[in-house]
Amino acid sequence: MLALTGTLTGTLTTSQKRSDDMALKKQITIDQVAQQAGVSTQTVSRVLNNRPDVAASTRQRIQEIIRQLGYQPSAIARGLTRRRNHSLGVIVTELEQYGPMRRLLGIKEAATAAGYSLHLGFMEHPESDDVQALLNDLLSWQVEGIIWTAPEVGNNWSALENNMPPVPVILISERADSRLAAVALDNRWGARSATEHLLEQGYKNIGIITGPLAWDVAHERYQGWQSALLEVHERQVVAGDWSATSGERGLRQLIEQYPEMDAVFACNDQMALGAIHAANEMGLQVPRHLGVVGFDNRPESAYYCPPLTTVQHPLMEQGKLAVHKLLEMIETHQQTTRIIPSEGTVLKPRLIIRKSSVEN
Amino acid sequence: MLALTGTLTGTLTTSQKRSDDMALKKQITIDQVAQQAGVSTQTVSRVLNNRPDVAASTRQRIQEIIRQLGYQPSAIARGLTRRRNHSLGVIVTELEQYGPMRRLLGIKEAATAAGYSLHLGFMEHPESDDVQALLNDLLSWQVEGIIWTAPEVGNNWSALENNMPPVPVILISERADSRLAAVALDNRWGARSATEHLLEQGYKNIGIITGPLAWDVAHERYQGWQSALLEVHERQVVAGDWSATSGERGLRQLIEQYPEMDAVFACNDQMALGAIHAANEMGLQVPRHLGVVGFDNRPESAYYCPPLTTVQHPLMEQGKLAVHKLLEMIETHQQTTRIIPSEGTVLKPRLIIRKSSVEN
DNA sequence: GTGAAAGCGCTAACAC
DNA sequence: GTGTTAGCGCTTTCAC
Numbered sequence: 228m229l230a231l232t233g234t235l236t237g238t239l240t241t242s243q244k245r246s247d248d249m250a251l252k253k254q255i256t257i258d259q260v261a262q263q264a265g266v267s268t269q270t271v272s273r274v275l276n277n278r279p280d281v282a283a284s285t286r287q288r289i290q291e292i293i294r295q296l297g298y299q300p301s302a303i304a305r306g307l308t309r310r311r312n313h314s315l316g317v318i319v320t321e322l323e324q325y326g327p328m329r330r331l332l333g334i335k336e337a338a339t340a341a342g343y344s345l346h347l348g349f350m351e352h353p354e355s356d357d358v359q360a361l362l363n364d365l366l367s368w369q370v371e372g373i374i375w376t377a378p379e380v381g382n383n384w385s386a387l388e389n390n391m392p393p394v395p396v397i398l399i400s401e402r403a404d405s406r407l408a409a410v411a412l413d414n415r416w417g418a419r420s421a422t423e424h425l426l427e428q429g430y431k432n433i434g435i436i437t438g439p440l441a442w443d444v445a446h447e448r449y450q451g452w453q454s455a456l457l458e459v460h461e462r463q464v465v466a467g468d469w470s471a472t473s474g475e476r477g478l479r480q481l482i483e484q485y486p487e488m489d490a491v492f493a494c495n496d497q498m499a500l501g502a503i504h505a506a507n508e509m510g511l512q513v514p515r516h517l518g519v520v521g522f523d524n525r526p527e528s529a530y531y532c533p534p535l536t537t538v539q540h541p542l543m544e545q546g547k548l549a550v551h552k553l554l555e556m557i558e559t560h561q562q563t564t565r566i567i568p569s570e571g572t573v574l575k576p577r578l579i580i581r582k583s584s585v586e587n
Numbered sequence: 588m589l590a591l592t593g594t595l596t597g598t599l600t601t602s603q604k605r606s607d608d609m610a611l612k613k614q615i616t617i618d619q620v621a622q623q624a625g626v627s628t629q630t631v632s633r634v635l636n637n638r639p640d641v642a643a644s645t646r647q648r649i650q651e652i653i654r655q656l657g658y659q660p661s662a663i664a665r666g667l668t669r670r671r672n673h674s675l676g677v678i679v680t681e682l683e684q685y686g687p688m689r690r691l692l693g694i695k696e697a698a699t700a701a702g703y704s705l706h707l708g709f710m711e712h713p714e715s716d717d718v719q720a721l722l723n724d725l726l727s728w729q730v731e732g733i734i735w736t737a738p739e740v741g742n743n744w745s746a747l748e749n750n751m752p753p754v755p756v757i758l759i760s761e762r763a764d765s766r767l768a769a770v771a772l773d774n775r776w777g778a779r780s781a782t783e784h785l786l787e788q789g790y791k792n793i794g795i796i797t798g799p800l801a802w803d804v805a806h807e808r809y810q811g812w813q814s815a816l817l818e819v820h821e822r823q824v825v826a827g828d829w830s831a832t833s834g835e836r837g838l839r840q841l842i843e844q845y846p847e848m849d850a851v852f853a854c855n856d857q858m859a860l861g862a863i864h865a866a867n868e869m870g871l872q873v874p875r876h877l878g879v880v881g882f883d884n885r886p887e888s889a890y891y892c893p894p895l896t897t898v899q900h901p902l903m904e905q906g907k908l909a910v911h912k913l914l915e916m917i918e919t920h921q922q923t924t925r926i927i928p929s930e931g932t933v934l935k936p937r938l939i940i941r942k943s944s945v946e947n
Numbered sequence: 948g949t950g951a952a953a954g955c956g957c958t959a960a961c962a963c
Numbered sequence: 964g965t966g967t968t969a970g971c972g973c974t975t976t977c978a979c
Binding site (some may be wrong): 948949950951952953954955956957958959960961962963 | 971973
């Protein structure tokens with residue numbers, strides 16, 4: 228484990244060696260370019276920023292020198308004066324999960340396309356981490372806006388509402404009724420349609436393997452499932468942790484406590500995979516004896532045995548949309564206002580029907 | 588699509604509205620803190636940096652004011668003077684793949700633990716993107732070192748060797764014999780042991796579904812497979828693209844062109860899943876008629892049917908190790924030297940044996 | 948213990 | 964067209 232914290236003062240450790248064949252290149256600055264070209268730094272700056280008022284010959288000469296020197300303007304210094312550095316902050320968690328990852332990819336794509344770079348703030352423990360510290364870190368990099376794509380759990384972003392950062396914030400939400408400027412995915416609706424599909428297929432007793440219920444996303448899916456049924460009993464519910472392992476364990480437990488179960492809604496594809504696996508091992512045929520539906524539509528879920536019926540949601544699109552809305556807010560100097568549910572965009576998932584829930 | 592490129596000059600678009608209830612908070616600076624406290628900025632700076640030579644009472648007073656104002660020092664301005672901003676650059680691709688993602692998680696964890704933040708540079712098209720531009724972008728953020736974890740394809744980092752950046756670079760490599768300061772994973776060795784395992788199980792005719800062979804990682808696995816066999820024929824090889832779909836297609840094609848095949852090495856778990864699926868559909872029992880081995884050991888591969896024999900490799904560890912080595916280089920002012928294969932760390936994968944390759 | 952001055956690399960606002 | 968001046972927010976001298 229490296230202990231870097233102490234070295235901030237600048238004193239270097241004792242064992243410093245330096246490869247002899249390669250002196251430390253100093254950074255090339257605008258001054259050097261200006262000097263070489265025999266002009267002022269200002270003129271160089273004009274060339275860098277494609278300003279019109281530079282003589283063509285001067286411009287060419289300067290560009291040539293820039294190339295020769297391999298000069299690269301410092302985004303940092305530039306940002307300091309411009310008060311704008313074309314970067315966005317993203318607060319993320321659980322990147323090992325499918326949803327967060329896909330969203331980040333969408334964010335990245337849209338940001339790159341718009342010429343923005345990304346600062347990531349990782350929230351390790353959504354339920355306990357100090358939100359303010361994370362925000363401050365991002366703000367200290369002068370990000371122009373912030374995308375919040377960490378799970379809404381407990382009151383971890385009530386802090387946000389009380390102490391709004393000086394830049395626009397957009398929230399990526401898992402629920403249709405979110406309270407900050409948000410791009411939301413209607414998980415509840417998706418879960419409901421998955422459950423209704425099972426009912427339509429003639430299944431009568433539908434269990435559920437949920438995600439960790441403290442998370443909004445898990446809670447919403449749970450609610451969606453519940454809303455499709457007339458009444459539900461505790462026996463029908465088991466909590467998983469998104470992993471295939473917990474899906475397997477979950478199914479076994481459900482069978483035990485709810486023997487009449489003939490279908491299960493697993494709240495993501497991995498848990499569905501675990502459930503199918505357990506069913507196979509116990510000699511229950513899917514979908515004959517047990518209907519199974521998942522959530523996510525990972526590319527591989529079409530190749531499970533049997534192929535998995537699941538809910539597809541536009542994750543990358545959500546990420547992209549969030550960037551677009553955020554940039555719009557930035558451009559119009561719009562601050563994040565408190566309660567704008569109607570302005571928020573709500574994306575709907577889509578049910579993908581495969582063999583795991585359709586007999587024959 | 589937002590067109591931001593034109594707004595750099597500062598002129599804002601016409602439709603700018605501003606929410607009335609919330610004026611734009613200006614950033615709080617060190618000067619304001621100093622003024623409030625009735626001291627010089629210098630003294631505040633000393634407090635911020637935990638310098639000893641400040642009167643205890645002064646320090647307390649200043650800290651109090653900092654808290655009240657919610658002052659947050661600007662990492663940007665600080666970095667500009669210190670010439671050090673505690674950030675690392677990471678060049679990544681293909682984050683939707685399991686390997687790259689896991690490595691990034693490892694990198695993130697180690698960097699966070701050491702108090703470093705990360706700048707991501709995304710390489711969209713490893714085979715064609717302008718490497719220099721990506722590097723320049725990272726350098727313009729004054730990153731103190733760079734982790735290169737994009738696939739080695741074609742000559743995309745030969746540019747690196749010719750034009751070494753002014754900061755240390757560490758390469759995350761897929762081959763044991765990499766030429767720059769590297770933390771490598773011995774893919775060839777892993778693939779070889781997977782293939783040898785199949786031979787030991789009595790399989791005689793072993794096909795392969797490779798990844799895109801232009802990538803080092805795919806090529807290395809191919810080589811490992813080949814090295815375990817006495818001689819190989821073109822018929823035994825099909826190229827996939829890492830997706831389950833390509834695995835399914837690949838198996839069908841192999842069966843056709845290499846009918847005596849009794850086992851297949853799929854170069855990642857997803858393709859293995861696709862292959863198993865195809866086999867099931869064609870009435871071939873796994874592992875009875877066809878042995879299958881994958882590569883990656885994703886958490887869910889234990890739940891395929893049958894559970895997948897596969898090669899596990901320490902991806903997160905590789906990422907962490909890369910950070911640690913890079914920080915070490917930074918601390919010792921060590922530049923990346925050209926050829927140091929022996930100094931590079933080589934991690935070995937490990938075969939995980941499950942039912943897909945073991946009859947009974 | 949504390950402050951004044953200079954400067955990090957760049958750009959905005961004005962001059963000429 | 965081009966140069967000068969000032970300043971972004973902070974830290975590093977070096978005074979006192």
